[in-house]
Amino acid sequence: MSDRQMTSYPQQIIYQQVIKPPTNGMAVTSLVLGIVAIVTGIWIPIPILGLVMMFLAFLPAVLAVIFGHVGLRNATRLGGIGRGASLTGLILGYVTLGLSVITTFLWIVTAAAASSSGQ
Template sequence: MVQRPPGNGVAVAALVLGIISVAFGVWMVIPIVGFFVAFTAGPCAIVAVVLGHVGMNRSRVVGLGRNQALTGLILGYSTLAIAVGAAIFWTIAVIVSGATA
């Protein structure tokens, strides 16, 4: 019987959620759509970051999945940066538009 080495499913999950969060995250800068998309991209990015860290730790033990976990981390943190930037931009835009009206 052939025995397979243990995999790193957590790293794969981080990668998949990171890709989903970026796919939705780029839409956050659009005025109306971005508000609704943020509720999908934000949680996916947070879970991708958490699973990415867990996957990195597991890759030290298993020896597999380091690159997948790292990519999930990068994509998750990138989406969170987009979310913070969009929130700051729209907050300033609302304040400025209210002050000039």
């Protein structure tokens, strides 16, 4: 009998822990809320429908801005992970808020002009 046949070692099992890369949940949340805000906010300039959509778009836009700022702060801590999603959510949130403020201002100016002209 040879030495090879006599010495058989049992198989060793190697356990390796899987390490997930860090994620930036606030950035993803900001992006999703920004998309929801701009999709509903695009209807704001339409007269009757816009009034309803302004109320539906306001809360996601504000939350997108808040989560976007928090996501940017987390991105600097995580080495840039989620920076693009945070910026996109911020931009979409601010555009929606700006659209609602400008439309509200124009409606107020239009109502004041219509009431002063006597129509």
